[in-house]
Amino acid sequence: MKRKWNWPIWIGFVVAVGGLFSYEFFAQFPITRDFPWANLLLFGIGAALLIVGLFRAFGRPQRYRGKVFGSIFGAIAFLFSAFFCYEIFYVLRQVPASSGAPRVGQKAPDFILLDQSENPVGLGDLLSGSRAVVLIFYRGFW
């Protein structure tokens, strides 16, 4: 008898892999970036489907396929989600403390830097004529 297609394994794998590769998309929006619940949800759905598929494959091997490739897909999906969690919950939080940064009430150190048109811009230029200035230090695009 021909064994049935074990769809939860395939769909689960695609959803779990999507959980990793959709990070760049979800990172555009603060609500899915501050905490990556959308990606974790995809991993969760993918894992649930994979588990269902694997139960079928190992529980009723005469009816469902997927003992071998289901195990491989499951392992890959697990590694992807583990890598994601390592990056999100460990690597992204390795930000050096900044005890010497200007504090509230202190005067911000002066500077002169080139803007994108190669014009020198000083902090004084930015402050003059404005009610306030927001300095955003960022990692850069390289």
Added chain:
Amino acid sequence: MRSFQQRLSDFDARGVRIVGISVDTPEINRRQSQKLGYTFRLLSDSKTQVIRRYDLLHPRAGPKGSDIARPAEFLLDSNGVVRWVNLTENIAVRARPEQVFEALSQLPSAAQ
């Protein structure tokens, strides 16, 4: 910074200037601001002098082990005094414009 660009007209209306600072060269800044549609200034601190002065250096976190800035946001009043600061502990979590508007509303009227 995308969210700050989206609210830039609201910042303009309140007389608030937005400025980005990173290790990127002016050329990269020009290209990136065109690509991303940023109309505020991006300043280049490729020697990390200002980043160091603000104690925001993230050593060896950049390309080829170079030093870059850790993310941080400061609100300065018209006298250059820090009125609000955000030193994130998670690279993915940055200040939102709403936080800055909230901090602006707390500024004493003398400084407005």
